[in-house]
Amino acid sequence: MRLVEIVVLIAIALAIAFLITVGFKYIIPLTSVRKIAEFYLYATYNSFKLENYTAMSPEAVTAIVWDFRGLDTLFETSVFYLALIAGLALTRGLIIERAESSGYGLSVIVKTVTRITAPMIVAVGASIALHGHLTPGGGFQGGSVIAVLPMVLIVVFSAGFLVLRGVTTSKLIIMRSLGLFGIGLTAIVVFLAGLATSVPAYVFQNMIKPGTGVSMPSHISGVLISGTLWFFNLFEMFAVAAGFSIAFIALMLAKTLETEKGD
Amino acid sequence: MIPGETGIYLLMAVVSLISVIAVYMAVKERDLVRAVIYSALQSGLYTVLYFLLLAPDIGLVYIPVAVGLIPGVLLILISKTERWEKE
Numbered sequence: 001m002r003l004v005e006i007v008v009l010i011a012i013a014l015a016i017a018f019l020i021t022v023g024f025k026y027i028i029p030l031t032s033v034r035k036i037a038e039f040y041l042y043a044t045y046n047s048f049k050l051e052n053y054t055a056m057s058p059e060a061v062t063a064i065v066w067d068f069r070g071l072d073t074l075f076e077t078s079v080f081y082l083a084l085i086a087g088l089a090l091t092r093g094l095i096i097e098r099a100e101s102s103g104y105g106l107s108v109i110v111k112t113v114t115r116i117t118a119p120m121i122v123a124v125g126a127s128i129a130l131h132g133h134l135t136p137g138g139g140f141q142g143g144s145v146i147a148v149l150p151m152v153l154i155v156v157f158s159a160g161f162l163v164l165r166g167v168t169t170s171k172l173i174i175m176r177s178l179g180l181f182g183i184g185l186t187a188i189v190v191f192l193a194g195l196a197t198s199v200p201a202y203v204f205q206n207m208i209k210p211g212t213g214v215s216m217p218s219h220i221s222g223v224l225i226s227g228t229l230w231f232f233n234l235f236e237m238f239a240v241a242a243g244f245s246i247a248f249i250a251l252m253l254a255k256t257l258e259t260e261k262g263d
Numbered sequence: 264m265i266p267g268e269t270g271i272y273l274l275m276a277v278v279s280l281i282s283v284i285a286v287y288m289a290v291k292e293r294d295l296v297r298a299v300i301y302s303a304l305q306s307g308l309y310t311v312l313y314f315l316l317l318a319p320d321i322g323l324v325y326i327p328v329a330v331g332l333i334p335g336v337l338l339i340l341i342s343k344t345e346r347w348e349k350e
Contacts, residue, residue, distance in 0.1 A: 009287055016283050020276045061320045128323060136319035144327040151335045244332055251339050 139236025179239030
């Protein structure tokens with residue numbers, strides 16, 4: 001039995017190696033850029049020749065995710081929100097949020113190191129999210145980095161640590177809803193401005209487009225914010241970080257209640 | 264001397280091979296906690312692949328989700344159920 005397993009493993013490894021060796025000529029990405037990629041690279045940050053089509057963001061991925069195909073990303077965010085609502089509905093009635101003594105957890109060394117690294121995690125996450133229109137990253141990336149922090153705190157301190165500090169699931173749901181509200185508002189803010197000044201404008205419009213009269217500002221006091229992209233990243237960061245934190249707190253507290261019932 | 268591009272593809276091939284082995288170990292492992300760790304190892308190797316394939320955006324979301332959050336949730340769920348896989 002053991003020999004069979006080893007043979008299977010070697011066969012898999014050889015197959016992958018064979019594929020990589022033979023596919024060397026075919027799998028390798030082309031050195032030339034495809035037509036559609038050429039268009040995106042040309043239009044992403046081009047205020048000189050394409051001032052009616054550009055997204056004014058040096059980061060092509062964020063420009064595509066939140067500008068060129070912004071509606072898709074909006075629905076992805078709502079799918080995540082609905083999944084979270086379903087998860088919370090499963091643990092409904094199992095969560096009792098009350099303060100418990102914080103004498104549990106790992107050793108003092110681990111706790112101290114966690115206290116030092118906790119602000120760093122938040123800083124890295126915020127940096128990834130808020131620079132999402134300049135460097136690789138974005139709202140979802142930054143938000144999930146920040147969401148690692150509640151998990152670390154729950155493991156290192158105790159299941160009720162966050163609740164003891166006032167971070168309850170209802171507050172996190174409010175934070176998540178505010179993030180989603182901000183995303184929705186950013187999506188229609190140019191449209192509303194167009195309505196107010198009675199010039200044509202689109203929903204999900206970022207920079208000025210042909211046939212419209214209003215535009216998001218690409219710079220605020222000389223700092224590049226790429227119009228809606230910075231706001232989308234900011235609100236998405238809050239929504240994702242709060243969403244993952246709700247899941248962890250709900251799972252952990254539902255567990256404590258279950259063990260108490262068993263006693 | 265290996266030229267730079269070939270070296271990168273060679274590194275990608277090695278990383279993919281190790282990740283395949285990690286997946287195999289994760290599937291065959293009866294101890295679910297160790298299976299979760301093998302799965303996280305595979306995710307970490309995939310992050311290297313994403314980085315080498317010039318997709319750092321995916322890499323940035325893959326590290327916290329696949330190495331941090333999903334193993335965390337799985338470990339919580341394992342602690343609520345059973346650690347050893349039965350026949």
